[in-house]
Amino acid sequence: MDDGEGSIRPSDPALDVTTAVDGYCADSHLIPWRGREATGRYVTNQRDEGVWWCGVRRRWACRCRVPPRLRYERSMRAETRDQVLRSVDFGRYEADGDSRLLEYFLETGATRRAAAGTQLVIGRKGSGKTALFQHLAATLDHAVVELDLSEYVFQAHDKLREDGIPAAFAYATSWRLIIAAAMFAKLRKSMSFWHRRRGKKLLREIGLGSNRGAFGAMAEWLQRVRRLDLPGVEGIATLGGIELGDSQPSLIDVRTIQLLDELEGLLAKVVLKSPVTVLVDRLDDAWDGSEDSLRLIIGAVRASRHFARRFGQQGTAPVIIFLRSDLWERLDFNDKNKTGQVTIYLDWRDEELVEIIERRIRRSTESESEGWGTIFTSEEMRQRAGTQTYILKRTLGRPRDIVAFSVFAREVAVQNGHSVIEKADIYAAERRYSKHALDELRDEIAAHVSSFPQVMETLQRLGRRTFTVSEWNAAASESGMTPKEASEALDQLFESSTVGVLQAGGSSGGSGTRYRYQDRFLRSNASAVLQVHLAFVRELSLTDR
Template sequence: MKSLTSIRTIGGIDADNDDLLMKCFQNHDSFNEIKEFQKFIVLGRKGTGKTAIFKRFLNSKNHSLFSFGHTFSDYPWHYHDKQAKIGVPDFDKFTHSWKYLILMSLSKILLNQDQSLPYNEDSLDFLSKIESFIVDTYGTRDPDVTQIFTPSKKLKIKSNFTVDLALIKANLTPEGLPMEHLPTVIQEVNLNLIEYVIGSLNPNHSYHILFDQLDLGFDPKNPEYNNRVIGLLLAAKEINRIAKENNKKLSIIIFLRDDIYNSLKFEDKNKLTQSSTTVIEWDRPGSHSLKELLERRLTEILKEYPNEEIKWEQVFDETQLMTGKQTKYNYITDRTFLRPRDAIQFCNEILKSHNLNEDREAMISNKEINSAKTDYSKYFLDELDDEIHKHVPKYENILEIIKSIGYHQFDMEDFEDSIQKKKSLFSEEIETYDSLKSLFEFSIIGYYKAGGSGYGGSEYIFKYKNTRAQFEEGAKTYRVHPGLIDFLGLKRSTKPKEIIHPH
């Protein structure tokens, strides 16, 4: 094993800039579920590994496995929005344009990548119809999917498409229909394309169309954003159903932050949640652990010969326990949201501390972990800001209230007292219950739940440890997440109560 001083990090926290991502990828249960066509909606907090799975699919292509990935940093939303179908419920008005985009993505695979096609005579007929439509409309067998809705394009629908001509205005023809008129015929165009695309797919091959980075345009105050995402979910559900009924191995896969998914409201959402979602979680009973993931990274950067495996205990000195008699691994993960991004960042801060320590040992000590906590705590709060500020605009004021309490453990009375002391600084009123509930939803705080007969021991309930946990209205005592304590400057104890002496 190499010396720890020979390395600076165990990788990046951003999947787009992490050189170790593919080398150290772990086949998480969620990855396996979507690979085996059991689920198609992947949920998880930012940093849990959604983009890692997305990239794994895109890097796993072979002669019988095909994937096409969509990210939306450069997607022409303006033109997509113009394809909204009028006269249908809001949550359904983008469904048809999403179907069209998905079918165009699949057509690119069929016409340009899958060398087994056509696999029979029917497939040959369907492929020729797809090719005729796409080449006539876009001028190429391999169109740029970010340009499929642009006004410069014209739909050219020939006799091999069944479309009700009554839908087309008198001065227009199906051989040159401007893209602005696509919504009038898109439902029928999609019905033709679905038949041709599904009929063309090789039943022995696997096809995946993936959607990531949907949070880039997230705005909880904008109902159109919610409608777009709901439309994509419904489009994927429908196409996946048709593929399954035709015994084709096709899956439209959607990666979405769980806070965004939870904020959506549409008909039959609960059925979709139960049947089609998988949540990326770590360090749960029966699930993969962050320790395994970190050991893969440590092995990759510290090994000196090909088959060498580096274990956690070879790097972190677990013979000396941390405060509270915790192992170093438990101490570190307690200060995360049990997601790879946090664990990697904390370990990177610890390595930096180790390299700066002139009295360092060969292994990482308690001192170096303690030295890294403040910088890590700042990172942790910055990461939270990306998730929470759109949902809870006043959360910075709420954090100021927590800071003014001064202790990591407090009760509702402490919180209300601090609101009164700080309220002159805030332009808006801070509600006690709503504020505590918001902090709980994003795991900034957990609440104390007393144990009892048949209910197990007493514990603090945090949302990140149990995504199904609900805020308990009657809770009286709260605790701040350990990863935030250092940056907020809180004391690790309960705020003492003033003793009022009688006169």
């Protein structure tokens, strides 16, 4: 077989056409090409020679150079592939600010359950909580309040503690207050005149009471940030002044609780005809590492359960809380186990992560026939891994990660003038992604370790992916950490899935590493062998052993 310029090669995807094309065989006869297995497909014989059927001489033509017609077809298909790659838009790997987020959104079983009574959505940072938040806000067929707690006055809750109950429940009433006020603001135009009048009176009386400062801060935030109008408390920002600087906590007034109960009773009647759902996101911003901040989060969870019981709303729950999984694991209250049936975890299977990328390819190219194989090379990567397997092993099982890696790989391929993302492009993108993953890790754990640079220095001192706890402690000591700081840092790395537990393969042979994002019940111990996730290996310059 002639391998000169223009010859047909078995690995050439441009020749895998799906319709018959006319061209010249090696015997110079103008014929429709017909492959041995399917019309128009290039096939190989046992000697791996390119073969085409000559319709004139009725035999296989083996010495095949690309005929003019087929060479033209090949050129056009290569040009088309180049255009496809350039037209692909993987979107932003941060859900915030992605104008095409809803268009790219992938509905899963978790999506359907979220709209069917779920009160709590748990997921790691980057697992799709914000995307699901926005999807529900856009698609639910009833009133929705988006309580994205950006710039929220969390300190107001310290002025609205409830007395005479366990500390873990002290903030539930203050969350009930802000949620009820938001519900009223959203529903008031659809209420009867008498309900609207009574609700405005109740809110104004709360705003004029002894808790006016803290409630005023909440109401002002609803109006300024969330654009929810509360006409019953006009002028609230000047009612006695909103002074939250005093560090001493204060108690929620008994009269305030009575008025709140009445307001909730009014809302319970209204939602029978006009259902409402309050979506609460960015509750994670309340956590500053203190136990009291965890109690504040517990209060929001208990408030969501309170409204579900009181309203008895069918279908979507009246309040849905979105919360990071690491914070959920830290919460400890006596009826936490009762939340199981109304909680969903945003865990992703590999095939769902691939589908996220393929959906973005199809949407941005406006072609349902395009997919992973259109954009990524079919050549094998190191250790004979396909491109899907290679990338999935180097990302952290979240939509954010596989989108980020794909964005970097496409940018490299376009810069290199390639029509598909080649092996070299993926290897180059891996370095960029590894740096991105480390930056994300810094944002996630820097506030909860003694020194993030020391933690990274310790990992680099190890020099390799695989290590023991004693080796970690020795390297941490050389980096200047105390034993307590070293232990806390390793716990953070484990919880964030930066490191996992190397497990023997058992009777089936082999071994593998499990991470917390794959098994939320996974635990480590002093004798465990640990491994750094492949996402961080390139940036930390660790050897893969």
